[in-house]
Structure formats: C-alpha cells, structure tokens
Amino acid sequence: MNVRDWLALPLLVGGAFFFLAGTVGLLRFPDLYTRLHALTKADNLGLGLVVLGLAIRSPSLAIALKLLLVWVLAMGAAAASAHAISRAALRAGIEPWRRR
Amino acid sequence: MSGPPSAFDWTLALALPALSLYALASRNLVRAVALFVALGLVLALTWAKLGAPDVALAEAALGSGITGVLLVSALGRLGRVDVRPPKGPLRSAFGGVLAAAATAGTFLFLLAPTFGEPAGLRDTVLPRVGETGASHPVTAVLLDFRGYDTLLEIAVLLLAVLGVRAAHGVARTVEAPPGPILAEGMKTIAPVIVLVAGYVLWAGTSAPGGAFQAGTALGAGAVLAALSGAFGQRPGREWASRVLLAAGYTVFVGVAAGTLAARGALLDYPPGSAGALLLAIETGLTITIAIVIRELFEGCSPPPRSDA
Numbered sequence: 001m002n003v004r005d006w007l008a009l010p011l012l013v014g015g016a017f018f019f020l021a022g023t024v025g026l027l028r029f030p031d032l033y034t035r036l037h038a039l040t041k042a043d044n045l046g047l048g049l050v051v052l053g054l055a056i057r058s059p060s061l062a063i064a065l066k067l068l069l070v071w072v073l074a075m076g077a078a079a080a081s082a083h084a085i086s087r088a089a090l091r092a093g094i095e096p097w098r099r100r
Numbered sequence: 101m102s103g104p105p106s107a108f109d110w111t112l113a114l115a116l117p118a119l120s121l122y123a124l125a126s127r128n129l130v131r132a133v134a135l136f137v138a139l140g141l142v143l144a145l146t147w148a149k150l151g152a153p154d155v156a157l158a159e160a161a162l163g164s165g166i167t168g169v170l171l172v173s174a175l176g177r178l179g180r181v182d183v184r185p186p187k188g189p190l191r192s193a194f195g196g197v198l199a200a201a202a203t204a205g206t207f208l209f210l211l212a213p214t215f216g217e218p219a220g221l222r223d224t225v226l227p228r229v230g231e232t233g234a235s236h237p238v239t240a241v242l243l244d245f246r247g248y249d250t251l252l253e254i255a256v257l258l259l260a261v262l263g264v265r266a267a268h269g270v271a272r273t274v275e276a277p278p279g280p281i282l283a284e285g286m287k288t289i290a291p292v293i294v295l296v297a298g299y300v301l302w303a304g305t306s307a308p309g310g311a312f313q314a315g316t317a318l319g320a321g322a323v324l325a326a327l328s329g330a331f332g333q334r335p336g337r338e339w340a341s342r343v344l345l346a347a348g349y350t351v352f353v354g355v356a357a358g359t360l361a362a363r364g365a366l367l368d369y370p371p372g373s374a375g376a377l378l379l380a381i382e383t384g385l386t387i388t389i390a391i392v393i394r395e396l397f398e399g400c401s402p403p404p405r406s407d408a
Contacts, residue, residue: 073292080285087279 140164315389348388
C-alpha cells in the first residue's frame, strides 16, 4: 500500500459510511419525503467521497476527471428524480409526516 | 477469471439467486420490479467480473435500465400493485427454482465435454480480427464474422415495434408537462447524452461499446425527453420517426446487397473500406435502436387520456 492508497482509504470508508447511513434512513424514516431526503444526501456525499478516493488512486488524470463527471451526473439525476417523485407524491395526496 | 474466487465473487454468486427468488416470491409488484432492477445491477457486475465488459454494458443499460423503465410504466398501466398468486408465494418461487435447476442441469450436461478446453473461440477469432474493419474482437464478431445474425436481429426488433404499434395504436400520450425543473434539467443533459452515445458508438470499433449500447443511451435520452416534456409534445412527426426507425435496417441491407452485387458474397466487406462500412452500419443501428426503445416505452404507457 503506497501513499495514494493510504490517502484514499479514509475517503472510501467515509463514502461507505454515508451510503450505510442513507440505507438506514431509507429503512427507518417515517414517510416518503424524509426517506427521499436521506437517499439523496447519501448519494451526493457518499458517492462524492468514493469518487474522490478512486480518483486519487486512478492511473491518469483523464480517468480521474471522468470519475468526477460521473459524480456530477449522478447528483443531477438524483436531484431530478427525487424532485419528480416528491412532486408526484404531493399530487397523489401523500401528506408529510407530523410529530404527534 | 483466474485464481480462487474472492469474497466479492462469493457475494455476487450468492446475491444472484437470492435476489431472483425474492423477486419471484414478492406479492407486491413494485417490490418485484425494484428487485429485478437490483438483480440487473448485480448481473452487470458479474459480467464485468467475468471479463465481458460489452455484455456488462448491455446488461446495465438494456437489461435493468430500459427494462426497468418499461416494467414501471406497465405497472402504472395495470393500476394494481398487489398480486395474490393463486398457489402462494412459496410455491411460485419453488417453481422458479425448479425451472432454473432444470435449465442449469441441461446446460451443464451439454457443455461438460468442453470443460478444460481453453477459452472457447478466442483462438479462432483473435488471429483474424485484422481482416475485419474493427480491432475489438466483439465488434468484429458481431458485425463481420456473424454480421448476418445482427442483420436479422434488427429485422426482429422492427417486427416487435410493428407489433407494439398494432396493439397500442399510434397516438402519442400527451400529458401535462411535469414542471420546469425536469424540463430544464433535460435540456441541459441532452447534449451530454448525445455525446456519450456518439462516443460509445465511435469507441466500439476498438474498445467495449458499439451500436447496441450507444443506441440504448440515445433511446434513454428519447424516453427522458418524452417524460419531461422538455422539447414539447409533437404528435405530428410521424414520418420522421418512421424514416429513422427504418434507417438501421435500410443501411444494413443496402450494404449487404452492395457486397453481394460487387463481390459475390453477402456482407463480404472490401478490405480497404471495411472500417467505414462498419461505422456506417453501426450508426444506422444506433439510430434505429434508439427509436425502437422510444416506441417500446410508448407502447407500455397508459393510453391517452380523453381530457388531455
């Protein structure tokens, strides 16, 4: 394991932790909107950390830039689809959860 | 695959039947579709692990991506998401296991004599790749050595689209546009989609990629454009979509007829222009596949509402 691997390791583990947190949120949050929120947070930050770790270890700059482009596109897709889902849910009449 | 299987390999190998059984046994159709898409992802990883990146690309894009979209669209058309299988979920899963075991057993029985032979057709194909217009062996096999099969595949796709149109009718669904965010997002992403599709098409001659993967990316873009209403509803452009639909097949048949007339054998490309011919054929295929995906999606959508 050289220097780059040691630099990438905490980033990769951090990304995995955010994905785990997002999955826990998906399973435990009380309604659709909070679950969407958990998923998109995990997607953005988790994927970002994983991509950063992989970019550090990548053999060339071109591959690292392509990885970052993948992250940007995935963030855009996650945001657009979360927006579409919550909009459709609001129209279908699903009420946000309220603390009783 | 070389060396003993790693923990990751075992995870993939166990996840495949687990996901399949769970999807088969689900009563909730939404859950079944979601599990099917997840199964597609694991399958794509398995193909990549087995050293078949072209199949992995096709599986991720077509097998779980587009098919997932078609399934969700069909779910919306069904209107119900809970299915009570008449024999109970365990018995339908058992039937699935039995069918899978029978298929696997048949394959093992038929292929057992070939275990221990090296690498299948690789030694036959690789020395002769230079004779074709492509340097990537998969593209060479698909479009040159077995080009006739690909020609017939495109004909089958066209027949499928004809069947879908006959069943669903030609009228386009015209729904209320979903809102400015999706439309603007789609307008921003459309050039990226076209660029990715063009690059995958171009790279297919020397690297994993090619017409089917590029056509799927373009088709996904077409479906997104229809869903987001980014480019407006244009139900009147029938002739354009028909021309584009026929493009791939026409180019392919044209090249086949040309080679038959000029060189006496079907799809016997002249050595100098083989690369250019292959690229022309692949471009036609990409356009046709994109339109096919758009038409299949249209066929799975709910029929037009009368109050649109």
